[in-house]
Amino acid sequence: MSTEYPVAQGQAQAEAAAPSDVLDATTLAELREIAARYPEPRSGLLPMLHLVQSAQGRITPEGIEACAEVLGISAAEVNGVATFYTMYKRRPVGDYHVGVCTNTLCAVMGGDLIFERLKEHLEVGNDETTEDGSITLEHIECNAACDYAPVMMVNWEFMDNQTPESAVQVVDDLRAGKPVHSTRGPRLCTWREAERVLAGFPDDRADEGPTAGPASLAGLRIAREKGWTAPASTLASSGEETDRD
Amino acid sequence: MTDALTPVLTDNWDAERAWTLAAYEERGGYAALDKAFAMAPDDVIDAVKESGLRGRGGAGFPTGMKWGFIPQDNPRPKYLVVNADESEPGTCKDIPLMMASPHTLVEGVILSAYAIRANTAFIYVRGEVLHVIRRLQRAVQEAYLAGHLGTDIHGSGYHLDLIVHAGAGAYICGEETALLEGLEGRRGQPRLRPPFPAVAGLYASPTVINNVESIASVPSIIANGPAWFAGMGTEKSKGFGIFSLSGHVRNPGQYEAPLGITLRELIDLAGGIREGHELKFWTPGGSSTPLLTPEHLDVPLDFESVGAAGSMLGTRALQLFDETTCVVRAVLRWTEFYKHESCGKCTPCREGTWWLTQTLARLEKGQGTEADLDLLLDQCDNILGRSFCALGDGATSPISSSIKHFRDEYLAHLTNGGCPFDPVASTAFAPAGASA
Numbered sequence: 025m026s027t028e029y030p031v032a033q034g035q036a037q038a039e040a041a042a043p044s045d046v047l048d049a050t051t052l053a054e055l056r057e058i059a060a061r062y063p064e065p066r067s068g069l070l071p072m073l074h075l076v077q078s079a080q081g082r083i084t085p086e087g088i089e090a091c092a093e094v095l096g097i098s099a100a101e102v103n104g105v106a107t108f109y110t111m112y113k114r115r116p117v118g119d120y121h122v123g124v125c126t127n128t129l130c131a132v133m134g135g136d137l138i139f140e141r142l143k144e145h146l147e148v149g150n151d152e153t154t155e156d157g158s159i160t161l162e163h164i165e166c167n168a169a170c171d172y173a174p175v176m177m178v179n180w181e182f183m184d185n186q187t188p189e190s191a192v193q194v195v196d197d198l199r200a201g202k203p204v205h206s207t208r209g210p211r212l213c214t215w216r217e218a219e220r221v222l223a224g225f226p227d228d229r230a231d232e233g234p235t236a237g238p239a240s241l242a243g244l245r246i247a248r249e250k251g252w253t254a255p256a257s258t259l260a261s262s263g264e265e266t267d268r269d
Numbered sequence: 270m271t272d273a274l275t276p277v278l279t280d281n282w283d284a285e286r287a288w289t290l291a292a293y294e295e296r297g298g299y300a301a302l303d304k305a306f307a308m309a310p311d312d313v314i315d316a317v318k319e320s321g322l323r324g325r326g327g328a329g330f331p332t333g334m335k336w337g338f339i340p341q342d343n344p345r346p347k348y349l350v351v352n353a354d355e356s357e358p359g360t361c362k363d364i365p366l367m368m369a370s371p372h373t374l375v376e377g378v379i380l381s382a383y384a385i386r387a388n389t390a391f392i393y394v395r396g397e398v399l400h401v402i403r404r405l406q407r408a409v410q411e412a413y414l415a416g417h418l419g420t421d422i423h424g425s426g427y428h429l430d431l432i433v434h435a436g437a438g439a440y441i442c443g444e445e446t447a448l449l450e451g452l453e454g455r456r457g458q459p460r461l462r463p464p465f466p467a468v469a470g471l472y473a474s475p476t477v478i479n480n481v482e483s484i485a486s487v488p489s490i491i492a493n494g495p496a497w498f499a500g501m502g503t504e505k506s507k508g509f510g511i512f513s514l515s516g517h518v519r520n521p522g523q524y525e526a527p528l529g530i531t532l533r534e535l536i537d538l539a540g541g542i543r544e545g546h547e548l549k550f551w552t553p554g555g556s557s558t559p560l561l562t563p564e565h566l567d568v569p570l571d572f573e574s575v576g577a578a579g580s581m582l583g584t585r586a587l588q589l590f591d592e593t594t595c596v597v598r599a600v601l602r603w604t605e606f607y608k609h610e611s612c613g614k615c616t617p618c619r620e621g622t623w624w625l626t627q628t629l630a631r632l633e634k635g636q637g638t639e640a641d642l643d644l645l646l647d648q649c650d651n652i653l654g655r656s657f658c659a660l661g662d663g664a665t666s667p668i669s670s671s672i673k674h675f676r677d678e679y680l681a682h683l684t685n686g687g688c689p690f691d692p693v694a695s696t697a698f699a700p701a702g703a704s705a
Binding site (some may be wrong): 033061062063064066067068069070071073085095096104105108109110111112114123126129131132134135136137164165166167168170171172173174176179180181182183187188206208209212218221222223224225226229230231233235236237238239240241242243244245246247248250252253254255256257258259 | 272273274275276277279280281282283284285286287288289346355356357358359360361363364365366369370386389395396397398399400402403404406409410432433434435436437438439440451452454455456457472493494497498500501504509512513514515516520521522523524525526538539556559586588590594598599600602603606609610612692693695696697698
């Protein structure tokens with residue numbers, strides 16, 4: 025097997041592959057490694073496409089051909105999958121993907137105003153990237169953090185309880201190269217580094233950040249104050265029985 | 270008398286580094302494995318049946334019964350798939366669970382897979398939650414190294430592989446057969462049933478798909494006994510569940526309580542509706558469950574009672590909106606969401622959600638006529654129950670319920686020539702005392 029993957033001819037005249045667009049041997053080997061994790065290789069396609077994005081900054085024609093080759097399916101089949109899921113991007117994504125939740129609850133709580141302010145401030149529209157290539161702005165759907173509304177995601181890390189001002193501060197800090205932390209998670213990595221984790225290649229940040237954010241603990245705090253617990257186990261205690269509640 | 274709040278799944282969320290194996294084992298984690306391995310798999314299924322646990326992903330199907338549907342005489346491999354694609358608007362319980370205590374889920378996976386005799390299991394987690402995925406990956410790695418996963422677990426002879434699989438952005442993959450398509454590397458479009466996944470699921474093999482919270486409840490049931498679990502909750506909705514309060518409430522967040530608690534009690538615990546305002550409408554279990562109003566504050570939040578009140582318990586995603594919120598704006602936004610997320614397979618949903626947004630958007634701008642309300646209901650009638658999955662059905666819920674409860678507010682948009690509400694007043698950062 026050649027170490028250099030052949031560039032698909034005629035796939036996209038407008039997107040003639042620059043040298044950096046060619047998938048390297050390491051990435052090809054990792055694509056095979058992902059497919060091998062599953063009982064049936066095609067199950068690896070979603071994480072494989074995440075890896076393509078990590079390696080190339082977007083879904084490229086070469087990446088599609090490579091996935092098709094590894095899985096023994098047609099490029100059209102891979103393309104069909106790549107165009108179905110919203111996390112896969114056909115245009116280059118900035119170092120930081122900023123997603124503002126504008127589903128109903130976050131929108132009502134301020135997400136609409138945050139999104140408007142960021143569009144103005146960054147001078148981009150939805151799903152567009154700033155000229156310096158640093159920020160891609162997108163409005164997103166519910167990201168399962170409604171108790172922290174309004175919510176913004178940066179490279180799919182939680183930025184909870186935002187205001188238009190705090191959101192502007194975050195993007196300004198990111199553009200200035202200052203370290204930014206998720207409000208209940210780690211320091212932010214780049215979008216391409218994040219995509220690599222999604223492909224199933226962990227980084228070293230799992231231990232960063234707290235166990236839970238404050239809203240996640242709202243009920244537990246009250247239970248602790250009042251001394252409320254689940255009932256004791258109904259099984260006869262054998263001494264080695266572990267108290268789980 | 271059971272306490273108002275019963276932390277079980279959330280009980281270690283305030284512990285230092287609760288996501289680590291060391292912290293989890295210190296609290297007795299993974300001890301339920303030996304207990305289960307001393308039982309026949311069918312007895313584990315019976316224990317879960319006896320507990321009365323019903324699916325925590327929204328539908329409320331009895332978990333043990335689902336496991337019992339797996340045809341054990343089928344020679345193909347059996348699979349367990351955890352649905353961690355939490356994305357029903359308003360739902361935010363599984364994500365903090367996996368962030369804080371991923372080992373609770375992993376232990377549940379091992380017990381559940383053992384019960385249905387699966388040797389391969391998957392956690393299909395939505396891709397848009399990077400740190401949660403990191404913690405899951407780490408937990409699985411730790412569990413392998415500690416001998417809780419892999420070959421001959423705890424010397425039982427049982428072996429299990431567990432794969433964390435990140436999705437790529439598609440609400441529809443929360444629907445179990447669309448999820449299987451995604452896990453097979455295809456476009457996430459729901460399958461026609463029957464056959465049900467229990468008979469022909471992943472790779473056409475017998476497959477159980479359960480929500481994160483359902484699977485995470487299993488270790489406590491095995492450790493404490495089915496009677497302990499069934500001692501909480503109501504007659505037909507047993508056990509505890511995580512109730513997620515969001516929106517215009519003073520202390521939004523996660524509240525773990527026996528099923529049957531009321532919204533009035535939960536709002537009290539959460540410090541009340543935000544100061545100077547009052548509750549206007551709410552969803553009991555995500556945007557696909559019909560809206561309720563303050564007259565439903567005392568409805569017990571269990572499967573039967575919420576159903577009798579004209580809605581569904583769903584995922585216990587209690588989104589609370591006060592009087593500053595325009596219900597037409599809220600419903601239009603949800604409808605745009607369903608239109609965006611319709612997978613396009615079935616015509617009534619694909620075309621219908623498009624038409625719903627057209628009609629609603631016109632009304633919201635004050636440009637329609639009263640007849641558009643009947644048109645909307647007619648469109649809903651042509652969507653509801655006419656597609657492979659429930660996405661289209663869910664799209665009709667906010668519309669028909671809001672027209673039922675707030676018809677006058679729709680009409681006010683027409684007489685006002687547009688929305689009569691100030692969108693700033695509803696925000697979390699609105700100046701105190703702002704009103705619509």
